[in-house]
Amino acid sequence: MARAIILMADSLGIGAAPDADKFGDFGANTLAHLLQAYEQDKGQPLALANLSRLGLIDACEAASGASININERQQPQAAWGYAKELSSGKDTPSGHWEMAGVPVLFDWGYFPVEQPCFPQAFIDELIERTGIPGILGNCHASGTTIIAELGEEHVRSGKPICYTSSDSVFQVAAHEQSFGLDKLYEVCEVARTLLDEHNIGRVIARPFVGESSDDFERTGNRRDYSVLPPAPTVLDKLAQAGGEVISIGKIADIYAHQGITQKHKAPGLENLLEKTAQVMAEAPDNSLIFTxxxxxxxxxxxxxxxxxxxxxxxxxxxxxxxxxxQMNDDDLLLITADHGCDPTAAGSDHTREYVPVIAYRPGMTPVALGERETFADMGQTVAQWFNLPELDYGTGFKAALER
Known part of the structure; x- marks a missing residue:
């Protein structure tokens, strides 16, 4: 039986979505703008032979109308297209869940920009239940910036740093040694329980190390506490059918560990890719490897x-x-993203963008998939690949891969 490998290139948007202006993201294009910035800085285009061979550059040009300049550009040898988001937000859970066949059609809860931004009753209850002496932050912030600003005070006081962003998220940063990982996870677990009534999508533990603001650095021991997807995803359906669903990185956290049969953590891009290759060498038939x-x-x-x-x-x-x-003849490789995060945009938040839809199997005939109405088209295709029952959302394109 076949296998499927999904590589979620987190935030690799390829052009402003049709409703991007509603999110303040008109003109966003993560891929095009980072390539332009690289060429301007280095004096030559970036070489992306393999991603262009999969159709990523063609997909970006089709989605946005941009003209992309790279070195070693290849003709596509895969299926390539671009998808717009049906979900109401531009956050990590919405993008991942929709890609797996379950769009988020409700509105998440968000914290106001005004400071302090967290409800006092919630903070009081968090302090009472966890025994912490208080919190620092209580604002919208960049994670690295707020650690540099408040990290030393946190170490002195024992108060965790709590902050949010434009996403539906409550983030807690704490020093691994002085505060402790177990205590940080406990605070986040209590916060997760308390924030369910506020419909907050994720609570994230953000541990860091270092001696001072000059060298504070976040570690790979991040942990995400997500609410459950509102309906069974293609991951659930494959696991229930006896298949293996192998999570690499934070995938299991994003799906609240539902529909996952194996979990692997790895710090950093190269280690995540290496772990993926290792798992592919050993994963049996009827496996979904999701990184x-x-x-x-x-x-x-x-x-x-x-x-x-x-x-x-x-x-x-x-x-x-x-x-x-590492691919077998009947394996399917999917490369996509969950949203954009244009590095040339103002602020530090995600951007509402089309995401790439790249599908490849050895020996296939290249095909343009065009614009897809929802990320769920990929989940539906995975369901077709494993002969699972049809999902409620999405139009699969398995037939286009078999020509």
Whole structure:
């Protein structure tokens, strides 16, 4: 039986979605703008032979009308297209869940921009239940910036740093040694329970290390506490049918560990890719291997580091032959994103964009998939690939891959 591999290039949007203006994201284009920034900085275009061979550049040009300049451009040898989001937000859970066949058609709860932004009753209850001496932050902030600003006070006081963003999220940063990982996770678990009534999508533990604001650095021990998807995803259906659903990175956290049969963590882009290749070498038939490449979003998109983003994309491109080499003849490779995070945009938030729809199997005939009405088309295709019952959302394109 077949296998499928999904590489979620977290935040790799390819052009403003039709409703981007409603989100303040008119003109956003994560891929096009990071490539332009790289060429301006380095004096030459980035080389992306493998991603262009999969159709990523063609998909971006079709989605946005942009003219993309890269070195070593190849003709597509895969199925390529672009999808707009049916879900109401531009956040991580919405993008992942919709891609797996369950769009988010309700509105998440969000915290106001005004400071303090968290309800006092919630903070009082959090303090009472966890025994912490109080909190720092209580605002919208960039994670790296607020750690630099408040990290030393946190170490002195024992008060965790709590902040949010334009996403439906409550984030807690704490020092791994002085505060402790177990205590940080406990605070986040209590917060998750308390925030259910506010319809907050995620609580995220953000541990960091270092001696002072000069060298504080977040670690790979991040943990996401998500609410459950509102309906069974294609992951659930495959697991229930006896297949393996193998999570690499933060995938299990995003789906609240529902529909996951194996979990692997790995810190950093190269380690996540290496772990994916290792799992592919061992995964049996009827397996879905699902990897989130978080560095694109966390380290470069949110930090508005276009050059770093481009260099990370090159690392991904260079690794792809390892992925190709591990594929069986009846394997399916999907590459997509959950939203955009244009590193040239103002602020530090996600951007509402089309995402790439790249599908490849060895020996296939190249095909343009065009514009897809929902990310769920990919979940429906995965369901078709494993001969699972049809999902409620999405139009599968398995037939286009078999021509």
């Amino acid at each position: 989130n490449l978080v560095d694109f979003d966390e380290k470069y998109g949110h930090r508005r580091n276009a050059i770093g983003y481009a260099e990370a994309l090159k690392t991904f491109d260079d690794f792809l032959p390892r992925i190709f080499a």
